[in-house]
Amino acid sequence: xxxxxTAGEALGNRFLLVEASGxxxxxxxxxARERCGDGDGLLVMGSEGPEARTVEIWNRDGxxxxxxxxxxxxxxxxxxxxxxxxxxxxxxxxxxxxxQEVELRIPxxxxxxxxxxxxxxxxxxxxxxxxxxxxxxxxxxxxxDAVDLGALAAETRRLNHLFPDGVNVEIVGPETDGRVSxxxxxxxxxxxxxxxxxxxxxxxxxGARGFSGPLQVVMRGGILILExxxxxWISLRGGAAVGAxxxx
Numbered sequence: 001x002x003x004x005x006t007a008g009e010a011l012g013n014r015f016l017l018v019e020a021s022g023x024x025x026x027x028x029x030x031x032a033r034e035r036c037g038d039g040d041g042l043l044v045m046g047s048e049g050p051e052a053r054t055v056e057i058w059n060r061d062g063x064x065x066x067x068x069x070x071x072x073x074x075x076x077x078x079x080x081x082x083x084x085x086x087x088x089x090x091x092x093x094x095x096x097x098x099x100q101e102v103e104l105r106i107p108x109x110x111x112x113x114x115x116x117x118x119x120x121x122x123x124x125x126x127x128x129x130x131x132x133x134x135x136x137x138x139x140x141x142x143x144x145d146a147v148d149l150g151a152l153a154a155e156t157r158r159l160n161h162l163f164p165d166g167v168n169v170e171i172v173g174p175e176t177d178g179r180v181s182x183x184x185x186x187x188x189x190x191x192x193x194x195x196x197x198x199x200x201x202x203x204x205x206x207g208a209r210g211f212s213g214p215l216q217v218v219m220r221g222g223i224l225i226l227e228x229x230x231x232x233w234i235s236l237r238g239g240a241a242v243g244a245x246x247x248x
Contacts, residue, residue: 005035008074010240012193012221014039015057015071017078017242020046032058040189043071045078052085052092059188067091067133069196073102073240089133101239106200108232115208122156125171128205134187135167136201140209144171144183153185170198175206179216193221196236200226203234 004022008015016035023031023044032042039060046054055075057065065071067089075086076095083096094105111132118129120137125147127139137156141147153169166187173181182202184195199217203226206215214227224238 006078006243008043008071008078008240008242010070010073010194010196010221011219011224011238013068013070013074013195015041015043015074017043017045017075020044020056028056028058029062029064032060033062036060040186040192041065041068041071043068043075045075049087052087053079055086055088057088059186061188063188065134065188067197069093069104069106069200069236070194070238070240071196072104073196073238074242076102077240077242091133098237101237103235103237104196105229106234106236111232111234112204115204117205117208118162120156120159120162122159123152125152127156128208129162130201130204132197132201132204134197135163135165136170136198137163137167138170138172138201138205140205141171141173144173144181147171147183149183149185149191157187168195168198168201170195170202170205172202172205175211175215178214179218180206181218184219194219194224194238196224196238199224200234200236203228 006017008017028044042058044056057068057071059065072086085094091110096103120127125139127137130136156169169185171183184198186192203215217224227235
């Protein structure tokens with residue numbers, strides 16, 4: 001069985017997309033391990049429900065990916081149209097096209113109820129435990145490029161009492177004029193070019209430290225633009241591509 005797979009890309013994250021109906025009984029976890037190579041994961045496009053279309057992601061190591069905002073931007077382009085809504089890992093996310101980019105809107109009801117995040121110290125670095133969908137640990141550093149991110153992520157994941165299901169680890173440089181540089185080590189993937197949920201966790205951690213306003217998160221794969229709304233929602237905007245435009 002060879003299901004129809006479509007390539008997708010979002011700021012350095014590379015995905016394969018498949019219709020759930022086209023799996024024909026195949027195990028999506030095994031398919032992700034077999035076909036994703038050094039990409040980030042397999043997006044399984046489910047059926048259209050009364051409010052939104054369901055999407056699942058499987059990491060390249062075969063583990064369930066939970067929620068993936070970069071993946072949802074790719075899924076939006078794959079669907080076509082100008083706007084819509086997805087349901088992923090129990091969370092509804094609205095989307096709309098803005099030129100060549102896709103904006104996602106995360107409702108306030110899906111965000112942490114408090115900014116009083118638990119303080120962490122790992123390998124001499126101060127961080128915050130940010131419970132946004134997937135587990136996150138966000139560390140403030142002077143220079144993200146000077147940190148051994150893989151070693152920090154491995155040490156953070158040893159905190160099994162805090163992160164029994166693994167954790168995405170973000171390192172973030174100082175904020176300057178609403179702009180920060182960052183790197184992400186994603187559970188089940190390793191270091192990745194960018195991470196949408198990680199960018200939201202970075203914004204939430206910045207808010208806990210007193211920052212307010214729009215934030216540009218500069219990752220190795222590109223820039224994600226985040227902004228809070230008057231009703232407590234957060235929007236995330238960035239580029240994506242599907243099909244031939246996304247192929248290596």
